[in-house]
Amino acid sequence: MKRALSPAETPQVGRSLPRLESWLKVTGRAEYVHNLRLPGMLYGRIFRSSVAHGRIRRLDVSAAQAVGGVHRVVSAADLKGIVPDPYYGPAFHDQPVLAVDKVRYVGEPVAVVLAADPHVAEEAAHLIVAEYEELPAVYDELEAMTSKAIVHDALKPAGTFPDLKHLKGRTGTNVALDFHLRRGDAAQALAAADRVFEHRFRTQQVMHTPLEPLVSVAESTDSSLTIHTASQSPSFVRIEVARLLGWPENRIRVRVPFLGGGFGAKLYIKLEALVAVLSLLTRRAVKISLTMEEQFFTITKHASSFRIKSGVTRDGRICARECEVWWNGGAYADIGPRVTQKSGFTAAGPYDIEHVAIDSYALYTNLPPAGALRGFGIPQLVWAYECHTDMMARELGIDPIEFRRRNLLRDGRPQATGTLMRDAAIEKVLDRLAVLLEWNRPFDRGTGVVRRGRGIAIGFKACVSPTTSLAAVNVNGDGSCIVYCSTVDMGQGSDTAMAQIAGEVLHLPAETVRVVHSDTDVTPYDMATLGSRSLFHMGNAVKLAAEDALKKLNQLKSELQMPPDAAIPEIFKKKYGMQAGNVVGTGSFIPSYAPPDYATGLTSDATPFWMVGGSGVEIEVDTETGRVRVARLVNVADVGTPINPKIVETQLSGAAIMQLGFTLFEKMLFDEHGQLRNASLAEYKIPGFLDMPEEIINEAVSAEQRSGPFGAKGVGETGTFGVSPAIANAIHDAVGVRLTVLPLNPESIFMELQKAK
Amino acid sequence: MRRSIQFRLNGEAVSAQVAPHETLVEVLQDAFGLFGARESCGQGLCGCCTVVVNGRAVSGCLYLASFAEGGEVSTIEAGSRLDAVQEAFIECGSLQCGFCTPGFILMTRQLLEEHPEPDDDTIRHYLSGNLCRCAAYPQIIEAVKLAARKMRQT
Ligand code: FES
Ligand code: FES
Numbered sequence: 001m002k003r004a005l006s007p008a009e010t011p012q013v014g015r016s017l018p019r020l021e022s023w024l025k026v027t028g029r030a031e032y033v034h035n036l037r038l039p040g041m042l043y044g045r046i047f048r049s050s051v052a053h054g055r056i057r058r059l060d061v062s063a064a065q066a067v068g069g070v071h072r073v074v075s076a077a078d079l080k081g082i083v084p085d086p087y088y089g090p091a092f093h094d095q096p097v098l099a100v101d102k103v104r105y106v107g108e109p110v111a112v113v114l115a116a117d118p119h120v121a122e123e124a125a126h127l128i129v130a131e132y133e134e135l136p137a138v139y140d141e142l143e144a145m146t147s148k149a150i151v152h153d154a155l156k157p158a159g160t161f162p163d164l165k166h167l168k169g170r171t172g173t174n175v176a177l178d179f180h181l182r183r184g185d186a187a188q189a190l191a192a193a194d195r196v197f198e199h200r201f202r203t204q205q206v207m208h209t210p211l212e213p214l215v216s217v218a219e220s221t222d223s224s225l226t227i228h229t230a231s232q233s234p235s236f237v238r239i240e241v242a243r244l245l246g247w248p249e250n251r252i253r254v255r256v257p258f259l260g261g262g263f264g265a266k267l268y269i270k271l272e273a274l275v276a277v278l279s280l281l282t283r284r285a286v287k288i289s290l291t292m293e294e295q296f297f298t299i300t301k302h303a304s305s306f307r308i309k310s311g312v313t314r315d316g317r318i319c320a321r322e323c324e325v326w327w328n329g330g331a332y333a334d335i336g337p338r339v340t341q342k343s344g345f346t347a348a349g350p351y352d353i354e355h356v357a358i359d360s361y362a363l364y365t366n367l368p369p370a371g372a373l374r375g376f377g378i379p380q381l382v383w384a385y386e387c388h389t390d391m392m393a394r395e396l397g398i399d400p401i402e403f404r405r406r407n408l409l410r411d412g413r414p415q416a417t418g419t420l421m422r423d424a425a426i427e428k429v430l431d432r433l434a435v436l437l438e439w440n441r442p443f444d445r446g447t448g449v450v451r452r453g454r455g456i457a458i459g460f461k462a463c464v465s466p467t468t469s470l471a472a473v474n475v476n477g478d479g480s481c482i483v484y485c486s487t488v489d490m491g492q493g494s495d496t497a498m499a500q501i502a503g504e505v506l507h508l509p510a511e512t513v514r515v516v517h518s519d520t521d522v523t524p525y526d527m528a529t530l531g532s533r534s535l536f537h538m539g540n541a542v543k544l545a546a547e548d549a550l551k552k553l554n555q556l557k558s559e560l561q562m563p564p565d566a567a568i569p570e571i572f573k574k575k576y577g578m579q580a581g582n583v584v585g586t587g588s589f590i591p592s593y594a595p596p597d598y599a600t601g602l603t604s605d606a607t608p609f610w611m612v613g614g615s616g617v618e619i620e621v622d623t624e625t626g627r628v629r630v631a632r633l634v635n636v637a638d639v640g641t642p643i644n645p646k647i648v649e650t651q652l653s654g655a656a657i658m659q660l661g662f663t664l665f666e667k668m669l670f671d672e673h674g675q676l677r678n679a680s681l682a683e684y685k686i687p688g689f690l691d692m693p694e695e696i697i698n699e700a701v702s703a704e705q706r707s708g709p710f711g712a713k714g715v716g717e718t719g720t721f722g723v724s725p726a727i728a729n730a731i732h733d734a735v736g737v738r739l740t741v742l743p744l745n746p747e748s749i750f751m752e753l754q755k756a757k
Numbered sequence: 758m759r760r761s762i763q764f765r766l767n768g769e770a771v772s773a774q775v776a777p778h779e780t781l782v783e784v785l786q787d788a789f790g791l792f793g794a795r796e797s798c799g800q801g802l803c804g805c806c807t808v809v810v811n812g813r814a815v816s817g818c819l820y821l822a823s824f825a826e827g828g829e830v831s832t833i834e835a836g837s838r839l840d841a842v843q844e845a846f847i848e849c850g851s852l853q854c855g856f857c858t859p860g861f862i863l864m865t866r867q868l869l870e871e872h873p874e875p876d877d878d879t880i881r882h883y884l885s886g887n888l889c890r891c892a893a894y895p896q897i898i899e900a901v902k903l904a905a906r907k908m909r910q911t
Contacts, residue, residue, distance in 0.1 A: 026858055027843070028792060028859040029792075032856070119778065209890055212797065259854060260797075261856060492853070650850050650853065654893060658892055681800060681803060681888070686888060690885050
């Protein structure tokens with residue numbers, strides 16, 4: 001899909017251009033909200049709940065208020081005049097700006113101390129006293145299904161999503177969404193199958209830990225509000241804050257510079273509603289910067305349980321599959337119900353299975369809320385179905401790659417929803433994995449204390465749908481170009497990709513294209529930077545906007561009777577009598593979509609594109625300590641045709657290494673009172689240099705997403721899919737024990753080895 | 758309780774009013790508008806706050822500003838041209854969100870002073886006190902080696 005350009009021009013798409021903002025980042029000059037200080041600004045320090053579920057009986061802020069330098073202490077009671085109904089959230093309006101009457105997890109914000117000196121605010125926050133009447137709490141997602149402990153008295157769906165409407169007002173339940181898919185008759189097919197396998201798997205709660213912790217600043221006048229925030233979804237922030245305040249959107253401005261990492265932690269509303277009301281209350285600028293510790297009390301990744309059951313024919317074909325998935329959403333729904341449905345419908349894996357039944361449940365519990373984390377639930381699902389696949393292959397005595405190959409979901413075949421697979425290079429990814437791992441060569445498993453093993457896994461994801469992106473491309477009098485879009489560059493390189501796309505259309509070097517960062521006063525609407533959707537959706541919108549600008553320039557040329565090769569400044573000179581003015585092209589993109597049938601979950605158009613990723617590993621297991629060393633990690637993906645191959649490679653590699661942490665050691669540890677015990681990088685370890693595999697290979701297979709901009713699609717999450725099950729499969733290959741609960745830390749491997757003795 | 762301290766900052770003599778509990782990162786940000794050293798973990802575990810004091814990299818989130826009195830403080834903002842390490846980080850794509858990048862660059866400079874031709878193992882161990890959640894580690898190793906080559910050539 002390379003366009004015909006004049007020979008002097010280099011195509012912009014396909015260039016491994018360094019990120020446009022590289023200079024800013026290597027000199028410490030990149031703009032982050034972290035850096036922002038405004039005149040007269042107050043710092044807010046949050047006082048948090050110490051019980052997992054309880055009624056607030058008394059809140060005494062007098063000692064805090066009396067500390068010299070404290071401007072004000074604010075709790076829910078103070079917000080009433082500004083926000084009559086202070087509950088927000090993308091799926092449910094369930095999360096209070098500050099706890100109202102009740103707290104639902106340890107660490108929930110209850111009050112805020114405001115002071116010009118952050119140390120004073122911190123000191124004073126320690127002096128707040130709260131008394132609670134404790135209520136029964138529930139922490140486990142399976143128990144939450146039937147528990148007497150109910151997290152929310154009544155469910156309050158936001159109304160945005162049609163499939164949540166029926167839950168409105170429901171009482172006595174912790175189920176925030178139950179999604180069901182029925183394709184064929186799984187029960188009957190299971191009964192008729194030659195072999196039936198059933199396994200259960202679990203994943204643990206983990207946290208994104210972006211190195212720039214969550215931070216927001218608000219400033220206000222009588223009629224306007226500006227929020228500077230480290231957010232992945234500025235458009236949503238504006239809409240939601242406008243709704244809370246009852247204001248028109250044009251009085252609220254949301255600005256987002258670079259993010260110091262996001263990974264899903266900075267989506268929807270986090271601190272924005274809080275700083276907004278604090279600023280309106282005090283008429284001062286207010287900043288809240290969370291500490292690393294506080295991030296763990298803000299948003300996390302779902303712990304999950306998965307029961308999977310498959311029927312297999314004598315010749316190794318999977319004929320039926322039943323999946324039951326329970327998502328531990330914590331105390332507030334955040335985007336959990338979307339994870340439950342949008343990822344839930346892929347729970348049967350990238351296999352061609354005639355009879356499928358899926359039940360996927362979003363559950364409230366008394367833990368910190370869970371949302372999206374680099375994969376939107378997919379890594380939890382792949383963990384289960386790819387361990388299951390390997391267990392079956394080994395039981396059946398079929399090579400794991402061969403077994404997968406027999407069952408792969410090929411292009412043109414219907415996925416479980418009934419949507420036909422298109423541009424999903426599942427087979428290619430599997431083939432390349434086998435080649436890169438030299439799967440057919442004999443493999444030395446060792447004999448002594450250290451045993452070796454290898455494993456693979458492959459997963460897929462449907463990009464969330466339907467979502468909208470708008471963009472504008474401005475061509476100035478001198479021919480230079482500015483892209484306006486609300487995609488947030490949190491390190492994934494979106495600025496660079498958008499500049500390459502606009503540059504490609506307008507025949508400009510990408511380095512010369514300027515991309516304006518999200519500012520809702522300036523940049524048009526975008527659903528959010530999430531779920532690997534931006535390159536596809538915003539990329540298409542930017543491409544359309546650039547084409548629109550080009551069309552307008554060409555129209556001008558013909559109106560002015562100028563030759564087709566006339567330089568842009570000449571057009572403006574002729575039109576306006578001087579080199580001035582601009583041409584603005586606009587583009588909007590929303591893919592086609594058909595909502596799933598409520599009863600069966602079936603739909604002919606579930607997603608605009610499929611992402612495919614697989615990993616293979618070679619590992620060593622120390623049988624005396626249970627320690628795993630990853631010698632080789634191979635990640636292969638279908639990302640369509642990369643816009644920037646180098647950035648694509650670093651996205652695959654970064655995602656896979658992040659998933660390595662979630663696989664081998666990261667875990668939030670709670671005590672029996674729901675108190676988190678390891679909320680700091682001292683006790684919650686994330687991958688560092690010494691955790692790196694000896695060798696990492698990343699490969700994007702040659703592929704094309706025909707509906708994507710210049711054949712491309714998203715890549716941010718793909719590298720995470722296969723890592724966890726590949727390692728569990730390799731552990732089994734090495735030492736013959738099967739782990740079904742993440743993380744695969746030395747302790748759990750050692751215990752399994754002991755049991756097996 | 759504040760007192761005035763003098764030190765040299767990126768080659769220039771400066772003074773600042775500091776409170777006893779204030780860290781070097783706070784003073785660099787609040788008094789000098791330098792944001793390249795930034796707090797993340799706040800516990801000396803990630804290296805985002807790296808500052809060079811008297812020729813040695815320190816964790817600016819733990820290092821009290823008062824200790825810089827009379828000393829030589831240097832940050833990522835020093836100098837007006839990119840050095841070999843910064844160039845190499847750009848060329849190898851060793852940065853994503855960039856929040857950790859200044860810390861890695863300052864540590865890499867110190868690494869290359871001590872080990873002009875480091876092997877992978879030396880690099881991993883030397884930089885193991887810096888964390889990158891975007892996990893640009895493989896590209897950082899490449900950049901360290903490229904920078905070493907660039908420095909040998911000049
Ligand atoms: S912020 Fe200083 S080491 Fe992490
Ligand atoms: S580049 Fe994001 S933390 Fe290192």
